[in-house]
Amino acid sequence: MDGGGRIAGSVRGDAPTARQPRRDPRPAQPVRAPAPASRTALLFRRLTVRLGASRFGRRGASALAVLVIGGFSAYGVVMGGHVEEAREFVVDLGDAAANIAGFKVTQVNLSGQNHVTPSEILAAAGIKATTSILFVDADETRAKLETMPWIASASVRKLYPDRIDIAVVEREAYALWQINGQIRVIARDGTPIAPYSDDPRYVSLPIVVGEGAEKRVGDIVDALARVPALRDQVRAAIRVADRRWTLKLRNGIDVRLPEVGLDDALLEIADLDRDKKLLSRDITIVDLRLPDRVVVRLSDGAADTRMQLLKAKAKAKKGGPA
Structure with a gap:
């Protein structure tokens, strides 16, 4: 009996039975701990947080992120041996922008060739259908042409906005x-x-x-x-x-x-x-x-x-x- 003269009943008998969760018969899989961050990542995170809290604010943190990511991208390009591919990609982007502005090479005048074909000259000069005159280096193009066995000398002239003149002097078969x-x-x-x-x-x-x-x-x-x-x-x-x-x-x-x-x-x-x-x-x-x-x-x-x-x-x- 309780203090009020009442008989104390069983709590389990009176209360509704709680539904037990279903047990998974498969053995529990161990949970892998996340891989620790690299020193570079930790340093980048710390600098970003501190810069974000400083007077430079979020813009400074974003600029730092761009610089760091760009630096590591450049490092990866160099270490991976993809410098030439990256350079060509950048040149293609520049050509595309300049072509939109009206500087696409639409006319190439060749003179002096006899043994070499026009297609061989254009390939050696690096002039393609997408080339922009803004990114053609006349001296570099001349040097490329003069590495061809038949060509003794060459001259390259850029005439804006879209024309290039190439004159070559061939060697004679002796x-x-x-x-x-x-x-x-x-x-x-x-x-x-x-x-x-x-x-x-x-x-x-x-x-x-x-x-x-x-x-x-x-x-x-x-x-x-x-x-x-x-x-x-x-x-x-x-x-x-x-x-x-x-x-x-x-x-x-x-x-x-x-x-x-x-x-x-x-x-x-x-x-x-x-x-x-x-x-x-x-x-x-x-x-x-x-x-x-x-x-x-x-x-x-x-x-x-x-x-x-x-x-x-x-x-x-x-x-x-x-």
Whole structure:
């Protein structure tokens, strides 16, 4: 009984039974703690909060955020090796804006090209359908064009608002240079400008062979031009140890020239051929490397014939009168 003479009843018996929550039969999954923020993120957050509470206010915090994000973006571009892609992206954005303002390149005038095509020139210059004249660097474009093998020099003029004039001076095909089993067309200064082909313009070019021959091609070609009778018999000029030349004639004779006195040696061999028909004889080598004599090597057949003649003369002397 309670203090009022009443019988105390059971609380559970009188009160309604509370509904128990359903238990999940699956085992509880452990909750992963969030990854700790990096030092850079913590520093950025702290600086942002402090700057936001300072007299600079939220604008300063926003500016800091832009600077930091831009800095890390630039760092990622550099470390990831995407500098060129990023530069092209920025240039494309600039071109798009300038084109809207009326500075899109609509006319490109080319002059002076013969071996190179207009499309090759435009590709080397970096001029595309979306290029704006504001972002064309004339000096840089000229330098790019002059890296092309055929182009010796170039000029680039920008005429606002939408025109570019490009004039090029091409190198001339001067000779054929054979090295390591390959033949290339070269200019007088030795610059390789194209692989050899059946182009009729290349067929009559002089041929030089060997390491260093391309650098001295003007010397031998000019020297032979002064002796046309000999030049017309030359098939190729071979550079030996980058010190001297050996001429390979069309009839198979090798003419070994000295290191010095090239012009005098060529005149001497031309005189011997005119007076003695030297280059029409059965010989394989004419050696002019010695300053005081000309050495000739007979062919195998001519050497055998000469040996037989010498033996016959010796035998005739022995059988003659005492």
